[in-house]
Amino acid sequence: MTDTTIPQVDMEAADYKSANKPIWCPGCGDFSVLQAITKSMAALGKPPEQLAVISGIGCSSRIPAYTKCYGFHGVHGRSLSLATGLKVARPDLTVVCTGGDGDGFSIGGNHFLHACRRNVDITYIVMDNEVYGMTKGQASPTTDPLWEDSALTPTGTGMNPFKPLVIALASGANFLGRGFSGDAEGTADMIEEAILHPGFSFVQILSPCVTYRPEQKEWRNMVHPAMVDATSDSARAARRLMTDDGFNTGVLYRGDREPFKLRQQSNAAQQTADFSGQFAV
Numbered sequence: 001m002t003d004t005t006i007p008q009v010d011m012e013a014a015d016y017k018s019a020n021k022p023i024w025c026p027g028c029g030d031f032s033v034l035q036a037i038t039k040s041m042a043a044l045g046k047p048p049e050q051l052a053v054i055s056g057i058g059c060s061s062r063i064p065a066y067t068k069c070y071g072f073h074g075v076h077g078r079s080l081s082l083a084t085g086l087k088v089a090r091p092d093l094t095v096v097c098t099g100g101d102g103d104g105f106s107i108g109g110n111h112f113l114h115a116c117r118r119n120v121d122i123t124y125i126v127m128d129n130e131v132y133g134m135t136k137g138q139a140s141p142t143t144d145p146l147w148e149d150s151a152l153t154p155t156g157t158g159m160n161p162f163k164p165l166v167i168a169l170a171s172g173a174n175f176l177g178r179g180f181s182g183d184a185e186g187t188a189d190m191i192e193e194a195i196l197h198p199g200f201s202f203v204q205i206l207s208p209c210v211t212y213r214p215e216q217k218e219w220r221n222m223v224h225p226a227m228v229d230a231t232s233d234s235a236r237a238a239r240r241l242m243t244d245d246g247f248n249t250g251v252l253y254r255g256d257r258e259p260f261k262l263r264q265q266s267n268a269a270q271q272t273a274d275f276s277g278q279f280a281v
């Protein structure tokens, strides 16, 4: 896949890696996600100084330190504000935002909703391990309500898990995909496509935490490619996501909303088009 507006240079994944050695636990899924991100950058062929990687706080939020691009390791839950501001001020840069399920959906949850609806042309990659890894294993918004292994929630949270892709779709994200860290190749292709897709792209990557959720090693046997092709029909995407088992992987939705532009008159008709009909039965 090539974009003729981007100057192509001959790059390899290693050209986007910094000299810092990741300090993740051996076996952490985030190693493969880093590999997938740098591989997608090489495929895009953009020089590192035209890319910016922005994050908050968490094990997964350490990604900017491990890349050679411009980066900002910001405060917990505020990566999308930084990324939005950067992209609006410097539309020439490719802006990728990375982080975890706690950073993005808990403390950063409100920012997630509004980044989706604002539809600025950035790509948000969340390494979802259904736990706060960095702070030693508390439940996150995506944790199964019956998970009892944290001393903070010894009888489980009892709360309905957050479904990031459904929420992103309902909030206006323009591209949705789910990857698995064990499939670095497929994940790299998806990230590349997400970056090239105009507007706010959201990619949820199932990335096992081998230390606090060792049972997630089984995800390798549970993930599967989605049985259906990606759709650009948001109602169809919503129906699929509401019956999803959480392990379908691949590009799920490609929208056609126009990305946010400064001083652009908003097109109210297009914004509300998906909600103008009767209830589907």
Ligand SMILES: Cc1ncc(C[n+]2csc(CCOP(=O)(O)OP(=O)(O)O)c2C)c(N)n1
Pocket (backbone or CB within 6 Å): 057, 058, 059, 060, 061, 076, 099, 100, 101, 102, 103, 104, 127, 129, 131, 132, 133, 134, 135, 140
């Ligand atoms: C304002 C603030 N509150 C709380 C923390 C503590 N804290 C650091 S990382 C983190 C959660 C990280 O979880 P997640 O985003 O899922 O990343 P992971 O470590 O699992 O990759 C928390 C609560 C903090 N650094 N700053």
Ligand SMILES: [Mg+2]
Pocket (backbone or CB within 6 Å): 058, 100, 101, 102, 127, 128, 129, 130, 131, 132, 133, 140
């Ligand atoms: Mg996490």
